Each structure stands twice: as C-alpha cells, then as structure tokens.
Amino acid sequence: MLRAGGVAFVLWAVATVAFFAIRLIPGDPAEAVLGGPGSQASAAALAQARADYGLDQPLFVQYLLYLGRMLRGDLGTSYALKRPVIAVVGENLGGTLVLAVVALIVAAMIALALAAWSAQGGRAASAVSWVLEVVAAAVPHFWLAISLILLFSTTLGWLPPVSVPGPLGLVLPVLTLALPLSGFLAQVMRESILDAMGSPFVLAARARGEGPGGVFWRHALRHAAIPAIGLAGWAFGSLISGAVVVETIFARPGLGRSLLSAVQQRDVPLVLGVVLVVALGYMLVTTLTDFADRLVDPRLRAR
Incomplete structure (x- = not known):
C-alpha cells in the first residue's frame, strides 16, 4: 500500500512539473492545434481553438481539468497529430x-x-x-x-x-x-x-x-x-x-x-x-x- 502511494505521488509530481514547465516555453499552444506557427491562422481561428481545447481558461483551472482527465485514464488528444495520446x-x-x-x-x-x-x-x-x-x-x-x-x-x-x-x-x-x-x-x-x-x-x-x-x-x-x-x-x-x-x-x-x-x-x-x-x-x-x-x-x- 505504501509503495502504491509512493508511485501515485511521483506520477502527480511529474505531471505537475511537466504541465507548468511546458507552459514556460514561448509560444501559443493554440497555434499547435492549427498546424504550428507557420499556419498563419487568423485571430478568430486561434480564439476558437482556445475555446475548443479549454486554453482560454486560467492556467490553474486547466491544471485541475488535466488532473481530472488523468485520474480517469484520459491523456487527451494530440494537438499536432489530432489523435488520442x-x-x-x-x-x-x-x-x-x-x-x-x-x-x-x-x-x-x-x-x-x-x-x-x-x-x-x-x-x-x-x-x-x-x-x-x-x-x-x-x-x-x-x-x-x-x-x-x-x-x-x-x-x-x-x-x-x-x-x-x-x-x-x-x-x-x-x-x-x-x-x-x-x-x-x-x-x-x-x-x-x-x-x-x-x-x-x-x-x-x-x-x-x-x-x-x-x-x-x-x-x-x-x-x-x-x-x-x-x-x-x-x-x-x-x-x-x-x-x-x-x-x-x-x-x-x-x-x-x-x-x-x-x-x-x-x-x-x-x-x-x-x-x-x-x-x-x-x-x-x-x-x-x-x-x-x-x-x-x-x-x-x-x-
């Protein structure tokens, strides 16, 4: 039981550090949804992508939503590949x-x-x-x-x-x-x-x-x-x-x-x-x- 708790804690810590670390990289994740920085997406398309993927929510709310999906075994959908992770x-x-x-x-x-x-x-x-x-x-x-x-x-x-x-x-x-x-x-x-x-x-x-x-x-x-x-x-x-x-x-x-x-x-x-x-x-x-x-x-x- 103690070992299982340790594994759960490590996974939570890794998920937390990785979630906030990836957000420190310059750029807009919504651009990845629309094909990357070279896609020349319009402002309206970027706004729609943020709304569809919850990127318009505060960062802490996005983090809580991600933890909830992770507990259900849902790792989400790849922005670039449009396939389940x-x-x-x-x-x-x-x-x-x-x-x-x-x-x-x-x-x-x-x-x-x-x-x-x-x-x-x-x-x-x-x-x-x-x-x-x-x-x-x-x-x-x-x-x-x-x-x-x-x-x-x-x-x-x-x-x-x-x-x-x-x-x-x-x-x-x-x-x-x-x-x-x-x-x-x-x-x-x-x-x-x-x-x-x-x-x-x-x-x-x-x-x-x-x-x-x-x-x-x-x-x-x-x-x-x-x-x-x-x-x-x-x-x-x-x-x-x-x-x-x-x-x-x-x-x-x-x-x-x-x-x-x-x-x-x-x-x-x-x-x-x-x-x-x-x-x-x-x-x-x-x-x-x-x-x-x-x-x-x-x-x-x-x-």
Missing part, C-alpha cells in the same frame, strides 16, 4: 523499449567483460580498463552517434546510417546508448569485484581449495552484481533520455523522437503523456530491481 504513445513505446532493453543488455555485457579483465588481468589491464571506462562514460551521445556513422557507414559501409527494419538497424543506435552506460557500470562492478576478492567469504572459498575461476564466477561476480542491479533504475532513465538524441539522429521511431517533436510544437497533451509513461516505466523498473536485489543478496532476504 494513448494511441500515439502505444505506437512508439515498443520501439523505445526494444532499444533500451537491448542497449542495457549490451552495456551490462561490456561492463562485465571490462570489470573481469580489470580484476584478473593485473595492473596493466586495470589501468587500461580504467581509461576505457572513464572515456566511455564521458562521451556524449550525439558525438558518439556521429562518430559511429562516419566510421561504420560512411567509411566502411558496413551498417546503414539511419535505422532500418531488422537487426542491422539496431546496431548503431544500441552501441550509441550502450557504450557510455557500460563505462559507469564497469566502474561500479570493478570496485565491487576488488572489494569482494578480499572479503572473508572469498578467503573461505580459497581455503576450501576452490580455484581462481570458481572464486571469481561463483562468489565475486555475484557480489559485484548487487550494486549493478541497484543501478538498473537509473540506467533505464539514462537510456530513455539518451533515446531522445539517438532516435532523432538515426531517424528511428520512438518515444524520444516523439517527445522532442511534441516539445518543439508545444503539443502539451503529447508531452505530458510521454513524460507520464516514462515516469511509470521508471517506477516499474525500480520495483523490479528491488525484487532482483532480494534474489541475489541473501542479506535482504533475511531481513
């Missing part, structure tokens, strides 16, 4: 989820490889992997996307420069999202592995005659997975925010590209709908990571 979000949700999930898996695999190499390869491997982790974590998504396009599309011609149907269309967008995230995850996992290698339970395993491979894969790696799992909620939020850049650069349909377009057009219902869905997804991922922590960490199950 739920339908627009539903069409674009799948593409973003696939991109985020695949990128998270790839980032975890790269981070695991770097952390294992760093922990078991000696000082040289530790120094090289540390440099790779720092560089990967610091690279901006837009710069990385452009660099990957220049290398694999323009120079080598191996991959398409824009997202196309099929696995090939996912490679560059996934790498653009996964590489910076893998740097953060590798740093956390490496420190956890090094900490675990000196822990009493690892010393006990060595005393029982277990080899280095068994100690690493059966004991140290499990210890290193605990903080990495705890970062899954943050990683999901990072991937969704990065999807705005990646989907735009690679012309890939998804929530990120829809959100950017809606903000530019002042499409208030669509912006709020996407933000609420992302917030709900973040809360869901956070809840799942709590359960995963309990499965991996016996101390949490004991509590």
Whole structure:
C-alpha cells in the first residue's frame, strides 16, 4: 500500500512539473492545434481553438481539468497529430523499449567483460580498463552517434546510417546508448569485484581449495552484481533520455523522437503523456530491481 502511494505521488509530481514547465516555453499552444506557427491562422481561428481545447481558461483551472482527465485514464488528444495520446504513445513505446532493453543488455555485457579483465588481468589491464571506462562514460551521445556513422557507414559501409527494419538497424543506435552506460557500470562492478576478492567469504572459498575461476564466477561476480542491479533504475532513465538524441539522429521511431517533436510544437497533451509513461516505466523498473536485489543478496532476504 505504501509503495502504491509512493508511485501515485511521483506520477502527480511529474505531471505537475511537466504541465507548468511546458507552459514556460514561448509560444501559443493554440497555434499547435492549427498546424504550428507557420499556419498563419487568423485571430478568430486561434480564439476558437482556445475555446475548443479549454486554453482560454486560467492556467490553474486547466491544471485541475488535466488532473481530472488523468485520474480517469484520459491523456487527451494530440494537438499536432489530432489523435488520442494513448494511441500515439502505444505506437512508439515498443520501439523505445526494444532499444533500451537491448542497449542495457549490451552495456551490462561490456561492463562485465571490462570489470573481469580489470580484476584478473593485473595492473596493466586495470589501468587500461580504467581509461576505457572513464572515456566511455564521458562521451556524449550525439558525438558518439556521429562518430559511429562516419566510421561504420560512411567509411566502411558496413551498417546503414539511419535505422532500418531488422537487426542491422539496431546496431548503431544500441552501441550509441550502450557504450557510455557500460563505462559507469564497469566502474561500479570493478570496485565491487576488488572489494569482494578480499572479503572473508572469498578467503573461505580459497581455503576450501576452490580455484581462481570458481572464486571469481561463483562468489565475486555475484557480489559485484548487487550494486549493478541497484543501478538498473537509473540506467533505464539514462537510456530513455539518451533515446531522445539517438532516435532523432538515426531517424528511428520512438518515444524520444516523439517527445522532442511534441516539445518543439508545444503539443502539451503529447508531452505530458510521454513524460507520464516514462515516469511509470521508471517506477516499474525500480520495483523490479528491488525484487532482483532480494534474489541475489541473501542479506535482504533475511531481513
């Protein structure tokens, strides 16, 4: 019950901040209803649009009306697309989820490889992997996307420069999202592995005659997975925010590209709908990571 109340509070806070923040953007939302600033709509048409969509009401009244519709599960109609927001979000949700999930898996695999190499390869491997982790974590998504396009599309011609149907269309967008995230995850996992290698339970395993491979894969790696799992909620939020850049650069349909377009057009219902869905997804991922922590960490199950 307490968790459900927390989710409801977070959704209300996100909806409130997003509602007032989008209104701070210069421009008239009624222009989005009539096709954008370039539509050259007359004053009468703008007035009629404001009346039809309740934009002539005081801002606080519009906010209360929006909360009432949200409680009924009605996210409104997109100003620019003239379609229900739920339908627009539903069409674009799948593409973003696939991109985020695949990128998270790839980032975890790269981070695991770097952390294992760093922990078991000696000082040289530790120094090289540390440099790779720092560089990967610091690279901006837009710069990385452009660099990957220049290398694999323009120079080598191996991959398409824009997202196309099929696995090939996912490679560059996934790498653009996964590489910076893998740097953060590798740093956390490496420190956890090094900490675990000196822990009493690892010393006990060595005393029982277990080899280095068994100690690493059966004991140290499990210890290193605990903080990495705890970062899954943050990683999901990072991937969704990065999807705005990646989907735009690679012309890939998804929530990120829809959100950017809606903000530019002042499409208030669509912006709020996407933000609420992302917030709900973040809360869901956070809840799942709590359960995963309990499965991996016996101390949490004991509590």
